[in-house]
Amino acid sequence: MIKTQNLSKNYGDLTAVGNLNLTIEQGDIFGFIGPNGAGKTTTMRILVTLLEPTHGTAFINGLDVRKHGKKVRRLVGYMPDFMGVYDDLKVFEYLEFFAAAFSIERRKRKGIVEGVLELTDLQSKQSATVDSLSRGMQQRLGLARVLIHDPKVLILDEPASGLDPRARIEIRELLRELKRMGKTIMISSHILSELEEICDHIGIIEHGRMVFSGTLADIRPHLGIQSKVRVKVTANQDKAVELLSALPPIREVEVVDDYISVTFHEGKEGDGLIARSLVEAKFDLVSLQPEQLKLDDAFLQLTKGMVH
Numbered sequence: 001m002i003k004t005q006n007l008s009k010n011y012g013d014l015t016a017v018g019n020l021n022l023t024i025e026q027g028d029i030f031g032f033i034g035p036n037g038a039g040k041t042t043t044m045r046i047l048v049t050l051l052e053p054t055h056g057t058a059f060i061n062g063l064d065v066r067k068h069g070k071k072v073r074r075l076v077g078y079m080p081d082f083m084g085v086y087d088d089l090k091v092f093e094y095l096e097f098f099a100a101a102f103s104i105e106r107r108k109r110k111g112i113v114e115g116v117l118e119l120t121d122l123q124s125k126q127s128a129t130v131d132s133l134s135r136g137m138q139q140r141l142g143l144a145r146v147l148i149h150d151p152k153v154l155i156l157d158e159p160a161s162g163l164d165p166r167a168r169i170e171i172r173e174l175l176r177e178l179k180r181m182g183k184t185i186m187i188s189s190h191i192l193s194e195l196e197e198i199c200d201h202i203g204i205i206e207h208g209r210m211v212f213s214g215t216l217a218d219i220r221p222h223l224g225i226q227s228k229v230r231v232k233v234t235a236n237q238d239k240a241v242e243l244l245s246a247l248p249p250i251r252e253v254e255v256v257d258d259y260i261s262v263t264f265h266e267g268k269e270g271d272g273l274i275a276r277s278l279v280e281a282k283f284d285l286v287s288l289q290p291e292q293l294k295l296d297d298a299f300l301q302l303t304k305g306m307v308h
Contacts, residue, residue, distance in 0.1 A: 001026040001153060001184040002047065006056035009042050009208075016042040018208040019056065024186055024201070029179055031195035032188040033295075034205035035303060040188045041081065043205070044155050047186070048078040060153055077146030081158040081188075087131035091122060094130050095144060102149040116144040120174060136167030143174065154178065156187045160194065172198055192295040202295070206303045219298045228291035229271055231260040234284040243281055247273060261291065 002024035009017040017039040024030040034040050045051040047058050049069040058065045060072045086094060092113060099109040117123050120140045125133060133141060139159055146154060159175075160168045168191065175185060175198055189195050195202065196216065204212040212219065233240045237255060244262055245253045249270040252263040264270060271288060278285045 001028075001061055002030075002059070002186060004043070004047075004056065004058040007043065007046065007053055007058055008055040009039075009046060009051060010054040015208050017046070017053075020205070020208070020210055022203050022210060022213055024184060026184050027179065027182055028200040029175065029185045029187065029198050031199035031202040032186055032205065033192065033195065033202060033299060034188075038205045039208040040205060041157055042208075044078070044157050044186070044188065048076050048155055049073055050078075074149065075151055076153045076155060077149070077151035079142045079146050079154070079156045079159055081161060087129065089130055090127055091130060091133070091141060092117070092126040094141070095148060098145050098148050104149065112148060116147045119147065119177070120144040121170070134167075136163050136170070139163060139167070139171060140174070143171075147178075152182075152184060154183050154185045154187075156185065158188055158190070160189055160191055168194060192299060196295040204299060204302050211302050212298075216295065219295075219302075227264045229262050229264075229274065229288055230256075230291055231262055231274060231278070231288050232258065232286040233260070233278065234286055236283065240278060240283055243277060243283075244274060247277060249273065259287075 002022070004020050004022050007017055007020040008015065020039070020043060032040050032043070042051065046053050047060065047065060049065050049072055052066065060075050063072050063075070065072050086097070089097065095113040095116065096109050099112055100106075104112060114123075117126055120143055122137065122140055122144060125137060125141075130138070130141065143156075143159065146156075160171050163171065172194055175187070178185060179198075187195070187199075199216075201213070201215055203210055231240070231244070237260065241253050241255060241260055244250055244260065247270065249264050250262055251265045252261075254261050262274065271290075275285060275288055
């Protein structure tokens with residue numbers, strides 16, 4: 001659905017984006033991560049035809065953004081990191097204005113506006129003026145605005161910026177609902193723990209270049225980190241450590257607090273073997289779960305904090 005090929009944007013001697021290649025499949029939520037000044041917003045602005053690339057190109061649903069800008073804009077809903085609003089307009093009027101801007105027939109506008117108000121849970125605010133809304137409600141309104149023309153692709157630059165915890169949770173649930181509706185979503189955020197919960201794939205960019213692209217499960221082998229599981233038994237933890245240490249796929253076993261951390265040899269896994277061995281040896285197995293590599297930790301390992 002979204003693809004870039006050697007996408008570059010230069011400002012004189014400054015390279016904002018350099019030979020960027022990424023692919024986002026239809027229906028995916030793609031988390032776009034990077035330090036300030038890494039090139040995230042520049043990439044997004046090129047994708048929505050607000051900037052011309054210096055070299056390379058990008059495609060939305062197979063359309064070249066340089067050659068088919070008008071068609072691309074019909075396919076995409078873009079929410080910038082700061083949304084300008086018309087303070088004196090009421091919420092319903094604000095959305096009707098953008099419906100008209102997208103040439104939606106007058107007889108259809110009311111129903112479409114009511115639909116996006118319901119989707120974003122803003123019905124109770126439709127008669128309020130835009131400047132009276134809280135930051136969280138204004139972010140919801142921003143999403144309602146980009147949904148007016150029913151785009152296939154949503155490109156959202158820091159949609160949860162400045163929101164309180166409840167508002168962030170509500171935005172996250174709204175994004176999940178939009179995914180269920182078949183939308184392809186590209187989202188940038190500095191709140192990595194939240195991207196971890198909703199994204200199918202992530203891309204980490206630094207100094208205008210992609211340093212990683214893939215699923216969260218792909219990060220561990222990319223960093224050369226072996227798979228780990230946490231094992232908890234009710235008693236005889238030392239004997240369980242002795243048993244697990246003798247199993248062929250296991251490289252290292254150590255006790256951490258009230259559980260046993262088991263590290264496999266590279267390319268090896270053996271959750272079933274661990275469970276079977278413990279049960280056959282008459283241990284009471286309480287839990288066995290993979291140790292997840294946190295996105296925050298991966299980000300720190302993959303980036304160096306470089307900025308332009």
